[in-house]
Amino acid sequence: MTDTKKKIVLSGMRPTGPLHLGNYVGALRNWIRLQDLYRCYYCIVGWHALSSEYANSQAIKNNCFEVAVDWLSAGLDPARCVMFMQSEVKEHAELHLLLSMVTPLPWLERVPTFKEQQQELADKDLNTYGFLGYPVLQAADIVLYRADCVPVGEDQAAHVELTREIVRRFNRFFGPLFPEPQTLLTEVPRLSGTDGRKMSKSYGNAIYLKDGPDVIRGKILPMVTDTRRMRRNDSGEPDDCPVFTLHKAFVPKDKQDEVARGCRTAGIGCRDCKGVVIEYLIQTLQPIWEKRARFERNPELIWNILEEGNAAARLSAGATMADVRAALGF
Numbered sequence: 001m002t003d004t005k006k007k008i009v010l011s012g013m014r015p016t017g018p019l020h021l022g023n024y025v026g027a028l029r030n031w032i033r034l035q036d037l038y039r040c041y042y043c044i045v046g047w048h049a050l051s052s053e054y055a056n057s058q059a060i061k062n063n064c065f066e067v068a069v070d071w072l073s074a075g076l077d078p079a080r081c082v083m084f085m086q087s088e089v090k091e092h093a094e095l096h097l098l099l100s101m102v103t104p105l106p107w108l109e110r111v112p113t114f115k116e117q118q119q120e121l122a123d124k125d126l127n128t129y130g131f132l133g134y135p136v137l138q139a140a141d142i143v144l145y146r147a148d149c150v151p152v153g154e155d156q157a158a159h160v161e162l163t164r165e166i167v168r169r170f171n172r173f174f175g176p177l178f179p180e181p182q183t184l185l186t187e188v189p190r191l192s193g194t195d196g197r198k199m200s201k202s203y204g205n206a207i208y209l210k211d212g213p214d215v216i217r218g219k220i221l222p223m224v225t226d227t228r229r230m231r232r233n234d235s236g237e238p239d240d241c242p243v244f245t246l247h248k249a250f251v252p253k254d255k256q257d258e259v260a261r262g263c264r265t266a267g268i269g270c271r272d273c274k275g276v277v278i279e280y281l282i283q284t285l286q287p288i289w290e291k292r293a294r295f296e297r298n299p300e301l302i303w304n305i306l307e308e309g310n311a312a313a314r315l316s317a318g319a320t321m322a323d324v325r326a327a328l329g330f
């Protein structure tokens with residue numbers, strides 16, 4: 001066992017439905033790699049989903065199941081990581097409450113994603129205490145397992161920094177209870193959705209891990225491309241093309257270079273180019289679909305895996321909270 005093996009990593013995903021390719025290349029693919037390097041806690045954060053989906057809470061449990069199936073099918077292995085449901089480990093709520101006592105309001109109001117998400121999800125009333133406190137719950141998720149590192153893309157690094165600030169303040173009042181978590185900076189490739197905007201479930205432009213070959217062809221073939229290629233003879237610029245973001249994530253480098261040359265010289269048409277990415281995407285997803293079919297036939301197994309993960313998480317969380325309660329004098 002190496003030194004890094006002893007370090008603890010925590011990360012979570014909101015259960016808002018099946019995972020798309022953006023979730024896969026932006027997080028899950030990296031998590032699969034990390035489970036051999038660290039002691040990893042991967043958490044399905046149902047209470048975070050509730051902060052924006054409170055009017056539709058009944059869907060969250062089933063979405064947790066969907067996420068777990070995607071995780072397992074893609075390669076997370078319960079023998080090599082702890083995968084669990086936040087809402088089944090009540091210590092997350094208790095620590096959230098305690099951290100909230102020392103977190104100054106302006107720290108939360110200045111979080112850029114607070115305003116951004118309120119605008120992005122304008123159809124929902126996110127002017128709530130729960131939504132404002134989202135980063136405090138996130139801090140509780142992380143420090144409850146005394147995580148050393150949190151794998152995030154650059155755009156999420158501010159959240160980990162806020163956790164570090166909260167930890168420093170909490171430790172100042174009650175003693176050195178928590179380590180300050182470090183960011184494990186991950187390169188998160190920007191993946192475009194079918195309409196050219198960032199791939200997102202809320203934009204309705206996503207390609208899902210569970211989409212079969214026909215659905216994938218049906219989504220990629222009509223995708224918008226570099227607008228300079230109006231006709232077959234026009235040359236294009238792959239770096240300005242939403243389709244090429246998929247190449248960068250799924251096509252081997254030498255093939256990518258060949259396609260890019262073909263685009264810039266009008267040597268290949270967009271339909272051929274899309275055919276290449278469809279082929280590699282199907283190759284990548286085929287083993288995931290096969291595993292998914294096996295898991296879907298056995299839902300009991302998924303719930304058992306989650307329950308075992310919940311129990312392991314409770315053990316660790318319970319030990320942390322015993323120290324916290326003692327430090328606070330409760």
Ligand code: SF4
Binds near residue numbers: 236237241243
């Ligand atoms: S050839 Fe490929 S990269 Fe170039 S514009 Fe068409 S789809 Fe995009």
